[in-house]
Amino acid sequence: MTDHILIDRAGETHALNVIRFNRPDKKNAITRAMYAAMAKALSDGEADDTVRAHVILGTPGAFSSGNDMQDFMAVAMGASKGEEVFDFLIALATVTKPVVSGVDGLAIGIGTTIHMHCDLTFATPASRFHTPFVDLALVPEAGSSLLAPAAMGHQKAFALLAAGLPFSGEEAERAGLIFKTVSVDELEPAVFAAAEHLAAKPPKALAIARRLIKPDPDLVTARIREEGALFAAQLKSAEALAAFQAFMARKK
Template identity: 65%
Template sequence: MTDHVLVERPETYPGVQVIRFNRPDKKNAITREMYAKMTNALTVAGSDAAIRATAFLGTEGCFSAGNDMNDFLAFAMGGSMGREVLDFLRALASATKPVVSGVDGLAIGIGTTIHLHCDLTVASARSVFKTPFVDLALVPEAASSLLAPRLMGHQRAFALLAAGEPLEAAEALQAGLIWKIVGENAVEEETLSVAGRLAKKPSEALRIARDLIRGERNDVLARIDKEAEHFAAQLKSAEARAAFEAFMRR
């Protein structure tokens, strides 16, 4: 059975843990099992002194298409977002060590909002960021309704999260969602390189600096929970079921 999330510690980048999406045939759509494995990796990173930075990577041409639609349908039947999803979002928001990401190509839904929790994101020029939450009769998640307006202002955040307008890489750079644009063949190398540089820095000084820059996390965790409540309510709605069924008929 193929492992759809690979957790690696590359020897060439000591102190770096890589969480790599590995489901290219499904555009790296994330299942509950994948969420659980990522949560475990983040938990290990928090307690293992040998891990000093974590890097998220996708595959060539696709970071992630977001949540797996079959899981979404199961969530709709159960009327909740799913424990694995919430556990991951809380672990990501609570990470105490640097988190970076590298994007090449599609970044949809959580494939976009995850970067709001990353300290540095590298992307290729062909990357596209999009959140079709409202198109699926759902609401934003991952505290994106709090973090995106803080980062890019109301109108850009509304266009991204509510109107479902895509952000090209250059627009994402201007909006502050990503740090740097590189060639598509350089995304992984640059992402791991910056993670490696962070891993070499004095850990306590870096932790304090990161905490000061990021600010209080309690409001982020509270927003994750509030969004999840609205998400669960919408999952039960007739408009969400109709949207899912229409999507699956495509």
């Protein structure tokens, strides 16, 4: 579908469904085609009985810088409804198999909120988790307004999602946003070791334990849709237009 997303089976028994961002020249900014490829990869992995866990990875220095700006503006201008984004988010929120992720460097916007759906996230100390939604006159997305307070408490979640304060890897670990910080050299070995550890467990028992621990997926998907409607409304607002004009001026 797109070579900006690489899909592979890994592990001794090929039980790991590996989804890797592969657009380093754009810091793994996510296009609609990339969202569609990831949604399909998750769906295919869920349907494959040999798959026991999903793994999501970026590239050195960037997990993802967030949404591709050209695609994002197409949605903002009404040229696309962005169904691919919702397809991916719903797929991620409703998987039954564990998800392990690894972050080095930038994790901006959706690059941060993806990990709220993951079961174990490893990151390097130099990672930067940042959700500048309100700075762009937008609102939290991907169910983060429900998941972040549950994981981090109100004040840390507010600092991340509303105040837009960046978190380093170590700050994210202390806040409960991720599982563990490791060195750059240890990142992928740690991710794959954790995924293999989960893949070796009795799958039905693990799926039940995971379902009991995580929030009700119906509540999460309902929040994703609620946030999406508010996000779309804000995109059309005067304050969002002003914020985007200022943002583009700074980039130039």
